[in-house]
Amino acid sequence: MLPTPDTYNQPEFYAPWHVHLGTGDISPRRLHLLQAIEATGSMAAAARQVGMTYKAAWDAVEIMNNLAGVILVNRQHGGKGGGGATLTGTGMQIVTMHERLSAMQAMWMASLDHTEADILPLMRRIKMQTSARNSFYGTVQSIKKGAVNAEVVLKLQGNDHIVATVTSDSIERMNLKEGATAWALVKASWVVLASPDCQGKTSARNTLCGTVSRISQGPVNVEVILELQGGNTLAAIITNSALHDLKLSEGVKMCALIKASHVLLGVDH
Known part of the structure; x- marks a missing residue:
């Protein structure tokens, strides 16, 4: 509640x-x-x-x-x-x-x-403003603590999840625990897009798949908005050449790859 x-x-x-x-x-x-x-x-x-x-x-x-x-x-x-x-x-x-x-x-x-x-x-x-293009709000589903770092799994709306790697000190300082609510912030330039058919293994801990809902082209870079299966939207910045190589257009299925170390966590308190 x-x-x-x-x-x-x-x-x-x-x-x-x-x-x-x-x-x-x-x-x-x-x-x-x-x-x-x-x-x-x-x-x-x-x-x-x-x-x-x-x-x-x-x-x-x-x-x-x-x-x-x-x-x-x-x-x-x-x-x-x-x-x-x-x-x-x-x-x-x-x-x-x-x-x-x-x-x-x-x-x-x-x-x-x-x-x-x-x-x-x-x-x-909804009024929060940050320099990170992607801001998500969810509930901490699990925390796996290590000697120095901890892996935090945040449940977003729908069945989407995002994994972040933070220091154990940050877990204590933010009083993060299972069931707590938290923010996940990801810069659009940290998001890598890949076709769902891509069979290669990557080091990215997060793979969020959805449908391209909007493309905004600039002279050098392109902003691609992905509507995820759970209802969240995610922005990625790619080059015009990548847009051409991936054959991206609205309605195309695509996956976003994000390293857990590129996910920043925050709390209200």
């Missing part, structure tokens, strides 16, 4: 509305993006409303989906504009809470019931 607001410091409210919970703020821009998606049903239109580029809006949505641990925005493929976008039930809950916050102001905290309070920690997670 997610922690209730009593777990955190007493919230303080500011205008334009964001919530300060002592350890971080809920980004109003991301909340406004969710509102715009609900109002327009279009990612392109929502991006224009909040002053984002189309790519930046999808980047923000993919990060929010990953960090929330559940899907907040569904992507609908097709059409010249890349299809539509709709909020899931959880996404709608977040938007509804934000609108109530704006309307009820100081009375809002007194009006929260237990179910609504459970959404607060989720809202804290």
